[in-house]
Amino acid sequence: MMVEINDQKVWNEWLLSQRMQTGIFLQSWEWGEFQKTVGHKVHRYLNQDKDTIARLRNREIAQVIELPLPLGKKYWFIPRGEALPGLVGEAQKHGVWFIRFEPITSDGLRVKSYVKTRDISPPQTLIIDLGKSEEELLAQMHEKTRYNVRLAIRKGVEVRFSAKGGSASGGEEFWKLMQETAKRDKFSTHPREYYEKMLEVLSNYPSPQSSPTRGEEEKDNPSPLGRGEKTNTPLKVRGDGGVMHVRLHMAYQGITPVAGAIVGYFGDTATYLHGASSYEHRAAMGPYALHFQIMKEAKKEGYKFYDFWGVNTTYYKLHTTNSWAGMTRFKTGFGGQVVDYPGTFDLPLNKFWYTVYRLGRRMLP
Structure with missing residues (x-):
């Protein structure tokens, strides 16, 4: 029997007990709450039976995002999660046409009649083990990457870190760099409001023990991307990894912003979510210093892994000019381990309407 869970602390503890490093933040309570703020419904299900503990060990929980x-x-849509067999009945109650899911391993393909579809999240990622010393992290890098890290430091590149639970300093500069990077590398960004909302909600998400109080309980913060509006946000964020949060980190050469990254933190892993850099100041090698400093800071705070969130070694090996190739070349230069995902799959619940949907998608330009 599937039951909905409405307890943040319980949900995250169950999730973290699965001991998976990669992509798990997409199933965190806080990520679900962020999805609500951008207009999506969210359901969190537990497959409850007589052997609940065994079910939890077998990943029998799923956070579901309802999309139009x-x-x-x-x-x-179940990002980085499994379409549990028990979800079919719940989905049919809600009038859902199909369930789209992204299992972390092939063990998550237990349901029958699934259909491979276009990947939503990256097909591979790159994990850096932060248990290594700083010298070991440098030693595992490609020679050119290691040189560029040190060159950036010699050129005076400095990285400024947003505090946990603080407002996102540098947001306006990051958005300008993001627009420049998207135009240069020919990819689409989310609307500006998406990044604003992410930083607003997930920079300040309260732990279960620290519910906000009004007056002393509220605090005015500037809009994360610098528009000047005021937002009321909780004061405290638990810093032990039990609450998913994001921070914006910026690299500067003097007063000039040269690179930026939004990083998510959950459990024992820091994950690189969004990044941008200046082409005009590319000689500063800002992204190299930025990511190395993020790794060092995450290591200092007790995180065990840095997830570069997205590589595609197929394009890289083919030596193509595809944007994935350049991105993969940059990330794999830091060393680490490439992790493969099975991909994205659909489980049709109404075969007729699912077929209509697929045909309609093919007709789109």
Whole structure:
């Protein structure tokens, strides 16, 4: 029997007990709450039976994001999670056409009749083990990457870190760099409001023990991307990894911003979510110093892994000019371990309408 869970602390503790490093933040309570702020419904399910503990060990929980389709219809999306067999009945109650899911391993492909579809999240990622010393982290890098890290430091590149639970200093500069990078590398960004909301919500998410109080309980912070509006946000964030949060980190050469990164923190892993850099100041090698300093800071705070969140070694090995190739070349230069995902799959619940949906997608430009 599937039951919905409404307790933040319990949900995250169950999730973290699975001891998976990669992508798990997408199933965190806080990520679900962020999805609500951008207009999506969220459901959190536990497969409850007589052997609950065994079920939890087998990843029998799933956070589901409800997304719209044409004609007022909808589908369910489970990012970096499994389409549990028990979810089918719940989805049908909600009038869902299909369930889209991204299992972390092939063990998550237990349901029958699934269909491979276009990947939503990256097909591979790169994990850096932060248990190594600073010297070991440098030694595992490609020679050119190690040189560029040291060159950036010699050129005076400094990295400024946002405090946990603080407002996102440098947000306006990051957005300008993001627009420049997207134009240069020919990729689409989220709307500015998406990054604003992410930083607003996830920079300040309260732990279960620190519910906000008004007056002393509220605090005015500037808008994360610098528009000047005021937002009321909780004061405290637990710093032990039990609450997912994000921070914006910026690299400067003097007063000039040369690179920036939004990083998510959850459990024992820091994950690189979004990044941008200046082409005009590319000689400063800002991104190299930025990521190395983020790793050092995360290591100091007790995080065990740095997830570069997205590589594609297929394009890299083919030596293509695809944007994935350049991105993969940069990230793999830091060493680490490439992790493969099975991909993204659909579980059709209404085969007729799912077929109509697929045909409609093919007709789009």
